[in-house]
Amino acid sequence: MKRAVCIHGHFYQPPRENPWIEEVEVQDSAAPFHDWNERITAECYGPNGAARLKSGEGRIRDIVNNYVHLSFNFGPTLLGWLERQAPEVYRRVLDADARSVQERGHGNALAQAYNHAILPLCNERDLRTQIRWGIGDFRHRFRRDPEGMWLPETAADLRTLQALHEEGIRFTVLSPYQCRRVRTPGGEWLDVVGARFDPTRPYLVRLASGAAFPVFFYDGPIARAVAFGEALGNGDDLLRRLEAGFSEGRKHDEVLTVAVDGETFGHHRKGGDEVVAAAIRKLSQRRDVQLVNLAQALEMFPPVDEAEIFEGSSWSCAHGIERWRSDCGCSTSGQPGWRQHWRAPLRAALDGLRDQLVALYELEAGKLLREPWRARDEFIEVVLDPERRNSSAFVARHALRELDANERVKALQLLEMQRQAMLMYTSCGWFFSEVSGLETVQILKYAARALQLAREGCGADLEAPFKAALERAPSNIPARTDARRVYEQEVQPSIASLDTVAAHYAIAGLVEDFPRRTRIFCHEVQTSFRRREDVGTAALSLARIEVRSLITQEQIDLATCVLHFSGADFRCGVRPYEAERFGRSEDRLFESFNRLSLAQAVREIDREFPGREYTLRDLFLDERREVAGRLLRETMARYESDYLQIYDVNRRLIDFLREIDSPVPRPLQVAADVAVTHEAVEAARRLATGKLDPGLAQGELDALAQLARRLGARIDFEAVRPTFVAAVRGLFEKALAGRREAALQVADLITLAMRLGMHLDLWTMQNTLWGVVRSDTWPHDVEALARLAHALWFDESVLLGRAEAARRTRASA
Numbered sequence: 118m119k120r121a122v123c124i125h126g127h128f129y130q131p132p133r134e135n136p137w138i139e140e141v142e143v144q145d146s147a148a149p150f151h152d153w154n155e156r157i158t159a160e161c162y163g164p165n166g167a168a169r170l171k172s173g174e175g176r177i178r179d180i181v182n183n184y185v186h187l188s189f190n191f192g193p194t195l196l197g198w199l200e201r202q203a204p205e206v207y208r209r210v211l212d213a214d215a216r217s218v219q220e221r222g223h224g225n226a227l228a229q230a231y232n233h234a235i236l237p238l239c240n241e242r243d244l245r246t247q248i249r250w251g252i253g254d255f256r257h258r259f260r261r262d263p264e265g266m267w268l269p270e271t272a273a274d275l276r277t278l279q280a281l282h283e284e285g286i287r288f289t290v291l292s293p294y295q296c297r298r299v300r301t302p303g304g305e306w307l308d309v310v311g312a313r314f315d316p317t318r319p320y321l322v323r324l325a326s327g328a329a330f331p332v333f334f335y336d337g338p339i340a341r342a343v344a345f346g347e348a349l350g351n352g353d354d355l356l357r358r359l360e361a362g363f364s365e366g367r368k369h370d371e372v373l374t375v376a377v378d379g380e381t382f383g384h385h386r387k388g389g390d391e392v393v394a395a396a397i398r399k400l401s402q403r404r405d406v407q408l409v410n411l412a413q414a415l416e417m418f419p420p421v422d423e424a425e426i427f428e429g430s431s432w433s434c435a436h437g438i439e440r441w442r443s444d445c446g447c448s449t450s451g452q453p454g455w456r457q458h459w460r461a462p463l464r465a466a467l468d469g470l471r472d473q474l475v476a477l478y479e480l481e482a483g484k485l486l487r488e489p490w491r492a493r494d495e496f497i498e499v500v501l502d503p504e505r506r507n508s509s510a511f512v513a514r515h516a517l518r519e520l521d522a523n524e525r526v527k528a529l530q531l532l533e534m535q536r537q538a539m540l541m542y543t544s545c546g547w548f549f550s551e552v553s554g555l556e557t558v559q560i561l562k563y564a565a566r567a568l569q570l571a572r573e574g575c576g577a578d579l580e581a582p583f584k585a586a587l588e589r590a591p592s593n594i595p596a597r598t599d600a601r602r603v604y605e606q607e608v609q610p611s612i613a614s615l616d617t618v619a620a621h622y623a624i625a626g627l628v629e630d631f632p633r634r635t636r637i638f639c640h641e642v643q644t645s646f647r648r649r650e651d652v653g654t655a656a657l658s659l660a661r662i663e664v665r666s667l668i669t670q671e672q673i674d675l676a677t678c679v680l681h682f683s684g685a686d687f688r689c690g691v692r693p694y695e696a697e698r699f700g701r702s703e704d705r706l707f708e709s710f711n712r713l714s715l716a717q718a719v720r721e722i723d724r725e726f727p728g729r730e731y732t733l734r735d736l737f738l739d740e741r742r743e744v745a746g747r748l749l750r751e752t753m754a755r756y757e758s759d760y761l762q763i764y765d766v767n768r769r770l771i772d773f774l775r776e777i778d779s780p781v782p783r784p785l786q787v788a789a790d791v792a793v794t795h796e797a798v799e800a801a802r803r804l805a806t807g808k809l810d811p812g813l814a815q816g817e818l819d820a821l822a823q824l825a826r827r828l829g830a831r832i833d834f835e836a837v838r839p840t841f842v843a844a845v846r847g848l849f850e851k852a853l854a855g856r857r858e859a860a861l862q863v864a865d866l867i868t869l870a871m872r873l874g875m876h877l878d879l880w881t882m883q884n885t886l887w888g889v890v891r892s893d894t895w896p897h898d899v900e901a902l903a904r905l906a907h908a909l910w911f912d913e914s915v916l917l918g919r920a921e922a923a924r925r926t927r928a929s930a
Contacts, residue, residue, distance in 0.1 A: 119370040121409045121417065122359055122400065124393070125227075125290060125335070126379030127267055128162065129192035130154055131545040131556060132232055135737070136537060136566035137613035138638035139503065139668070141198065142738040146555070154195070158203050161383035161390065166209030167884050168394035176912040179398075180887045183390060184213030186397045188410040189379060190227040190267040193254035200258075201503065214259050223412035228255040228263035228286070231497075234542040235441045237274040237429050238464070240471070243539060244277065246494050248284050253497035264412040265289060269544050271432040272441075278332075278426075279324045288319070288331040288415055290376050292432035296320075296334055297425045306425070312337045317362065317371035319415060320424035331420050333411055335376040336362050344377045349386045352395025359396070360406075372414045433548075441547040451550025452593070459552040459590035463600055466586035467541055470564060473579050474538050474571060478531055481575050485528045486515045496532050503639070505667045522670075529669045530574030537567035552592050553603045561600070561608045569612060570669075613737070615664045615673045616691045618642065620731035621740060623677035624687050627658055628744045638737070641665045650707060654683040657710045657718065659703050661694050678706060678726055680718060685748055687733050688719070690726020757791055764792035771828055781829060789830035797821050797837045805844035811862040814844075815869050822873055834875040841870065842877060849882050852905070853889060853896065860901045864908035883909050890916055893923035 133141045133154060141152045150156035165187075170179040191199075191210060199207040210226075217225040230236055231250035239247060248266070255263045266286045268277065273291055281289060293312035299320060300306045307314070316336045321329035339362050342348035348358040362373040382389035400408050409417065429437045439445035442464050444457040482489035492515040499511050512520065512528045520528065546560035564583065571577045590600035597603055618640045622631065626647075633644045647660040658679045665672045674694040681687050702725045709717040733741060764771075767785055774781050781789070800817045803809035809817070825832050845866050852860035863882075870877050886909060889895050895902055899917060906913040 118368070119407070119417065120363055120405060121372040121407045121414055122362075123188050123333075123372060123374045123409050123411055123414055124186075124359075124397075125188040125190075125374065125376040125411065126165075126382060127190055127229075127376065128195065128379030129190075129229070129233060130157060130195045130198075131543050131559065132194040132540060133559060134198075135611065136540070136562055137611070137617075138640075138737055140638050140739075143742060144555075154198050155202070157380060157384045158199065158206060160387070161380050162199065162210075163203065163206045163880070164383045164390040165379070165393070166206050166213075167880075167887075168390045170394055170398060171391065172912050174912075176910055177883065177887075178912050178915045180884065181394050181398070182209055182213050183382070183393055183397065184210055184225065185216055186225075186401070186408055187393070188225050188227070190229045191379075192229050192233060193231050193251055194233075196254070196258055197501070197503075211258060217410060218261070221410060221413045223264060223410055223416065224259065224261060225410045226255070226259055226263070227265040227267050227290075227411065228252055229267045230269050232540050232542070233269040233544050234539065235270060235272045235431075235438055235544050236268060236277045236280075237272050237438055238441060239542070242475075242490060243471075243542070244280055245284070246539065248280055248286070249494045250497040250500075252284060252286075253495075254501065257498075257501050264415075270434070270438075270441075271295065271430075272438050272544075273426060273430060274428045275322075275325060275426075278322060278330045279326060279328075282324060282326070282328055282330050288333065288411065290333045290335060290374065290411065291426065292430075293334040293337045294435075295426050295430040295432070297427050299422055299424045302421050302423075315367060317364075317367065317373050318369065318418060318422060319372070319420040320422050321420045322424055322426060329420075329423070331415055332424060332426070333372075333374045333414070334424070335374045339373075339375050340377050343375060344381050344385070349381070349389050349392045352392055352399060355392055355396040356399055359400075370418055372409065372418045374411070374414075441544060448550040449548060450554070455550050455593040457550065459592065459600060460547050462586070462589035462591075463547070463552065463557070466583060466590065466600070467560075467564060469586055470541075470567070470579065470583050471538055473577075473582075474534060474567060477571055477575055477577050477579075478535055482528065482531045485517060485520060485524055485531075486512075487517050488515070489531075491515075493532060493535050496536065499532075500536065503667075505639075505670075508670065526669055526671050527574050530570045530671070533668055534567050534570035534574065537563045537570065541567065551594065552590055552600050553594060553597045553607065557600075558603065558607045561604050562611060565604070565608050565612055569614075573671075615640070615666065615671065616675065616729075617731070617735060618664050619662045619673075619675045619677050620689045620691050621736050622662055622664075623658065623660055623679045623691075624689050624731065624733065624736060625740050625744055626660075627656055627679055627681050627687070628747055639667045641667065648703065648707070650710060652710065652713060655710075655715060656681040657706065659699075659706060661699065676702070676726075678702070678722055680710075680715075680722060682715065685733050685745065687731075688722065689731035689735075690722050690728070691731065692726050692728070757795060760788045760791040761795060764788040768828075775827065775829055786829065789825075789828045790833070793821055793825045793828070793830045794833040794836055797832050797834075798840060801837050801840040801844060805840050805847060811844075811848065811866060815865060818869060818873065832873075834873065838875060838877070841866075841875065845870075845877065846882065849885075852901075853885070855896050857897045857901050860897055860905045864904040867908040879909055883911070886911075886916075890920045891923055893920070893927045895920060 135142050141154055144152040147153045147156045165183040167180050168183045169177050172178050214224045214226040228251045230247040234247055236244050236247060252263060265288045266281055268289055271291050293316050296309055298306045298308050299314050316334045319331050319333050322332050324330055339358055342358050348355050363371055382393050400406060431438050434440035434447045436445040440447045443461050448457055478489060486492045499505055499508050508529055512525050541560045541563035543560055545556035549556055568580050571579055584601050584604060587600035587604055592599055618637055622637060622642050635642050643663045645661050649656060649658040660677050662677050663674050675691055676694045676699050677691050679687060679689045706721050709721050771781055771785055771789055797818060800814055804814040845863055848859045848863045852863055902920060903913045903917060906916040
């Protein structure tokens with residue numbers, strides 16, 4: 118009897134991009150990382166592409182790509198983010214699928230419905246577009262047609278499976294608890310409610326069309342043990358748990374499928390990537406069990422038994438798909454007594470908005486495009502390019518006739534409106550416990566962007582009825598009241614226009630030296646005139662700024678004026694550019710400013726730039742933090758100077774107090790902390806810029822650590838680490854480029870950091886050295902390699918063996 122194992126990881130994050138700039142903004146809850154995508158990439162997606170196999174002492178003996186051995190799907194929007202922000206991780210995912218096609222005849226990767234909407238709750242058009250966009254994204258990235266598709270939350274009904282079948286998908290994966298009954302060919306139906314059936318074979322689900330659609334049901338108890346239990350303790354634990362899924366009593370070939378959230382392997386379960394790698398290594402050495410992917414399993418174990426599923430069921434809600442439309446009792450991260458009465462009204466509000474947008478799209482796009490819904494289905498080819506370089510050609514190909522520039526903009530606005538209308542159904546918006554949660558606010562932002570595009574593109578103001586519908590979605594937090602209040606407090610302040618982009622550029626440009634032509638997120642910005650004058654701490658700037666959206670190709674020509682009093686006090690006005698009026702404004706504004714009449718300058722700005730006033734709060738979040746940080750650094754530098762002076766004057770007193778075992782007053786203690794940290798940062802800076810020899814740097818930092826201990830002071834290594842790491846990486850690059858002493862210096866500095874208690878992230882350097890050794894491009898002798906390998910936590914004997922094997926292979930070739 119044949120036996121096979123398939124471990125499937127569902128790798129997914131909800132789209133988190135600000136819909137007005139198409140970038141993920143800083144998320145403080147993900148600290149110390151910029152956002153949750155970045156954090157989970159560091160903890161999971163990256164490590165699984167370069168998983169460590171370690172010795173008992175914790176030293177690295179091998180680095181492997183888990184994706185080569187796992188069956189997996191990545192959410193399309195997550196892959197888009199990885200392509201832009203973590204290209205090396207992205208490449209490892211694609212390479213793993215290509216390798217699996219070569220070695221197994223079938224790829225490890227499955228497609229996924231585009232933005233993780235619950236497909237059984239979609240209308241027919243959205244259901245088809247979600248599937249088609251998922252397929253289009255997959256073809257673009259993996260350069261092949263998908264064989265299987267992962268359903269968001271494994272939510273399924275016969276209509277959804279029929280749609281998969283008709284779109285060319287060959288199979289999917291479901292929870293065993295979604296199976297209602299099974300039968301052998303020609304046999305009687307058996308009730309299997311509660312997963313009381315054999316999951317070690319694929320089944321055929323009969324569709325309304327008469328076709329039979331293959332489904333793999335994963336092993337529930339084993340998947341639960343992997344995700345939440347003891348199975349990820351170590352590689353042997355996982356292997357034993359997998360072995361328990363087989364049974365001698367089955368008397369047929371068995372394929373055991375285990376499916377879990379991919380984030381289990383490193384994010385939810387720290388070290389899970391290494392456990393999986395260890396289990397895979399041992400499994401691959403056995404002859405009685407074969408590690409396979411799902412498409413390969415479908416070929417090896419053709420399904421003959423039939424199954425019926427529960428209509429509208431999923432893997433993460435005991436009540437089917439109620440978690441995404443009712444207060445079913447399933448929730449995450451809530452407080453005692455919280456309810457989810459908001460779910461049904463929220464979906465009703467979005468459904469009502471969707472239907473209004475459908476009618477508007479059909480009416481307005483029907484005047485511009487031959488087949489509006491076909492154009493939406495194919496719009497994925499434009500979306501896949503962040504630069505939107507082919508948007509004009511796409512519109513021209515689908516147009517009823519030759520369109521002028523304004524009509525092209527309108528067509529793109531309508532298509533983008535539909536994209537936002539699908540994004541607002543991302544499942545995470547209903548998954549958690551509170552309507553004011555991060556994920557629900559995110560889908561409301563997509564709704565707001567769709568509303569804005571409807572208003573700007575067609576003059577249709579649909580916001581009032583939408584907000585009225587949101588009033589019926591109650592919050593658990595009294596101050597929040599309902600979803601309308603959440604929308605008004607958390608979403609409306611985020612709504613941006615091309616005017617906002619111009620104001621962002623104008624304000625930030627007073628603090629940073631922006632070029633005259635630049636890119637601000639998904640906008641091109643060009644300045645043809647800019648005048649700035651400074652008087653004391655105040656500054657006045659007047660500019661002509663042209664902004665173009667890459668998404669809709671809309672362009673606008675604006676005049677901006679910024680008055681910066683001091684600190685964080687900015688005032689900015691924006692209006693359409695008119696040449697003659699602009700010249701008059703320039704004369705009046707700078708005349709008032711140069712007379713040192715700030716009050717008069719403010720009045721002139723109010724008169725010349727009526728309407729909305731922009732401040733530092735109106736900058737997009739990351740730039741707002743950057744500008745605030747620059748202003749804060751100036752202030753902190755002055756305070757640091759004061760503390761350094763206090764330390765210099767009182768250092769002998771601090772020494773004396775420590776000698777006589779007397780408490781050091783808090784102000785003097787803080788001054789000592791600031792002083793030793795300042796010296797350590799300066800040493801790291803000089804090291805990074807080549808102004809301090811690495812050997813001398815070690816001496817300085819060791820001496821500072823001793824001084825800190827003597828004074829009872831604390832070096833803030835969080836402040837030292839970035840510059841120190843930059844110095845180490847710079848030397849590492851020099852070592853690879855041919856400088857032997859740099860390799861030894863890197864080893865010494867890493868050892869120093871460990872001695873000081875300063876944690877360094879060695880992951881990238883470990884990966885690089887491993888690749889260099891495997892490719893036989895190490896430029897130095899064995900001693901230098903051994904020293905560096907030991908410092909980077911390799912088992913140096915293994916790495917030296919790899920280097921020798923690579924050298925012999927190259928010599929024989």
